[in-house]
Amino acid sequence: MPVNRQSLKEDGFTGFRPLADLDxxxxxxxxxxxxxxxxxxxxxxxxxxxxxxxxxxxxxTLKPEALKAKWVDGADVLYVGKxxxxxxxNRGLRRQIQEFVDFGAGKPxxxxxxxxxxxLAAAGSLIVAWKELPVGQLNAAEAxxxxxxxxxxxxLPFANLLQSRVKGS
Numbered sequence: 001m002p003v004n005r006q007s008l009k010e011d012g013f014t015g016f017r018p019l020a021d022l023d024x025x026x027x028x029x030x031x032x033x034x035x036x037x038x039x040x041x042x043x044x045x046x047x048x049x050x051x052x053x054x055x056x057x058x059x060x061t062l063k064p065e066a067l068k069a070k071w072v073d074g075a076d077v078l079y080v081g082k083x084x085x086x087x088x089x090n091r092g093l094r095r096q097i098q099e100f101v102d103f104g105a106g107k108p109x110x111x112x113x114x115x116x117x118x119x120l121a122a123a124g125s126l127i128v129a130w131k132e133l134p135v136g137q138l139n140a141a142e143a144x145x146x147x148x149x150x151x152x153x154x155x156l157p158f159a160n161l162l163q164s165r166v167k168g169s
Contacts, residue, residue, distance in 0.1 A: 003149045003157075004076040005037055005127075013129040019101060020124030027094040027130060033141050034097055034130040036079040036117055036159065044071055045121035052118035053108040060115040067119060072153050078126065079114050079159035080149070082142045085135055093130045116159040140166050 001007050009016075013035065015027065038044075046067045052060040062070075083096030103109040104118040117123055133141055142164040149157055156163055 001148070002152050003080070003145055008035055008037075008077075008129055008131075011131065013131045015129045016127050017129075018124060019104070019126050019128055022097070022101065022128065024094060024098050024101075027097055028132050029092040029094045030132045031083055031085050031091075031135050031138055032093045032130050032132040033080065033082045033138065033145070034093060034128060035077050035081075035145075036114070037076045037127040037129065038078055039125050039127055042122070042125065047119050047121055050115065050119040051106060051123070052103050052115045053106045055109050055112050055115075058112075060112070060118065062116065062119060067116065070116060070155075070158050072155060072158055075149070075153055075157065077149065077157050079117055079157050080142060080145045081114060081160075082138045082164075083130075084138055093132065097128060097130070113161050114159045115161075139164065 018039070046064050050059070050061040054060070081096070081100070083091060083093045085091055099110060100114060103115070104123060117126065120126070143166045146156060146160065146163045150163065
């Protein structure tokens with residue numbers, strides 16, 4: 001099955017809210033996976049400078065040629081990530097997605113993945129959807145979505161920098 005808006009809905013993803021209109025308190029606090037999708041009719045325009053925060057003294061901005069090379073024509077999904085419980089059990093989808101949005105607003109991130117989203121003009125119109133999952137299923141689910149996407153398009157979603165894999169595979 002392809003990885004797109006319809007297949008995510010059929011697989012139990014919910015939310016499907018624009019990043020700019022996100023009510024963070026409506027996102028579950030439990031672990032899960034989330035996806036960032038382009039809205040209907042979206043045309044990528046790349047910003048000269050990323051709005052994302054600096055990570056370990058590194059600017060997240062890429063050259064337009066690099067962004068164009070990462071863009072996946074015909075794909076709804078721009079990024080697939082996971083949200084674990086954290087070492088203290090207080091993370092989950094709500095906190096992970098909030099940190100992702102804060103990263104786009106210029107705050108320093110806890111990780112670098114997904115940063116290409118924040119070099120798109122109109123990033124606030126992008127859609128976020130999520131699915132709660134037990135901790136033991138997170139890695140396999142993320143790896144599965146990445147593998148299906150790569151099988152279909154020949155590369156990872158636009159903003160995924162590393163392909164997730166399940167250990168031992």
